[in-house]
Amino acid sequence: MLDFHKNHKLLVGTALFGFLVLSILVALIPAFQIQKTQPLPTMEAFSEEELKGLRIYVEENCMSCHTQQVRNIEMDNTWGNRPSIPSDYYYSKQRQDVWRQSPSLLGSERTGPDLTDVGKRQPGMEWHLLHLYNPRIVVKESIMPSYPWLFELKEESKIKESDYLVPVPRKFINSSNKKVVASQKALDLVSYLQSLKQAEMPKNPAVSFIPSSKENKPTANAGEAVLPDGQKLYMNNCAACHQADGSGLPGAFPALAGSAIINDENPETLIRIIMEGYDARPEYGVMSGFEEILSDEEIAAIANHERSSWGNNAVAVTPDKVKQIRVFVKSLQQ
Incomplete structure (x- = not known):
């Protein structure tokens, strides 16, 4: 063994043996183990449109800036209700075809936000289409590139009934007499993004992040209902469209500051819009509801x-009032 460093056959053989052992331990065994993974009961297989959208997501290399992995650390609870597990990727890890392996969607960079639960955070079709056409329309500080090749500018006389018009504000369109139409690729990609919803864990609804911090529970006076942080919920669910200051986007999403609906003494219309969504086309884009x-x-x-924000001053809403309207809305759906 004294001449080990001089015996080239022994050196190559040892290196090859080490490579094979490590390959088996690090790659092959985990690969076989992961084949046994099963989807969670609440998960649904991709539709044809969503599967096409997944492939476009890979083609556009969205993984270079976005992750799809909620890590088991407390700061990641922004992106999902629990840490990600192998079952979350059951449908997305299927092979694309005989020659191509399933794409790696985990990502390693968060230049943009994690997309694990983006289908819940941003359920609206119009928001995603505007974001793809020009991210600065909905997020002024965004550094994400635009994807204009997923859209087509058409003169109004040439627009077909089947075309999906995107409510892009006029200042973001180079031509003064044309409108933006989403291509089928754009629609498929948005379908895939809307499908990204973290499935609930069966029999274990309260999986904690590590390290877990003590929750600061809000306090209330006697007789008052304890409500979550409304500003945080608004920022997570509404601000991307209606803006943090409630100013909205002209031609895309209405302003909430000074809105007659917001300030109405009877909050029923406002609550129903939040629950059921609203279709104000062609003046504004379509809003998806948050009932579920x-x-x-x-x-x-x-x-x-x-x-109670941006100069609005209306009577507070109680959860009981929301509950009454939810029961009424469900009765109409039956």
Whole structure:
């Protein structure tokens, strides 16, 4: 063994043996183990449009700036209700075809936000389309590149009934007499983004992040309902469209500051819009509802934030009022 460093056959053989052992331990065994992974009961397989959108997501190399992994650290609870697990990737890890392996969607950079739960944070079709056409329309400070090749500028006389018009404000369109139409690729990509919703864990609804901090529970006077932070909920669910200062985006999303609906003494219309969404085309884009996403307390907290901010001054909404309207809305849907 004294001449180990001089025996080239022994050196190469040892290096090759080490490479094979490490490859088996680090790559092959985990690869076989992950094949046994099963989807969570609440997960749904991708539709044809969502699967096409996944492939466009990979083609555009969105993974270079966005992650899809909620790490088991407390700062990541912004991106999901729990840390990610292998089952979350069951459908996205399927091979693209015989020759190509499934794409790696985890990512390693967060130049942009994590997209694990973006389908819940941003459920609206119009928001995503505006964001792809020019991110600065909805996020003024965004450094994300635009994707104009996913859209087409058409003269109004040439627009077909099947075309999906995107409510882009006029100042963001180079031509004064044309409108923006989303291509099928753009629609498929948005379908995929809307499908990204973190599935609930069965039998373990309260998975904590590590390290876990003590929650600062809000206090209330006797007889008052304890509500979540309305400003935080608004920023997470509404500000991207209606802006942090409630000013909205002309031609895309209405302003909330000074809105007659927000300041109405009867909050029913406001609560129903938050629950059911609203279609104000062609003046504004379509808003998706939060009926299945937000609780009565969360809707009340958002409504109260809107009714007491940016110069608005209206009576507070209670969770009981939201509950009554939710029951009424469900009765209409039956």
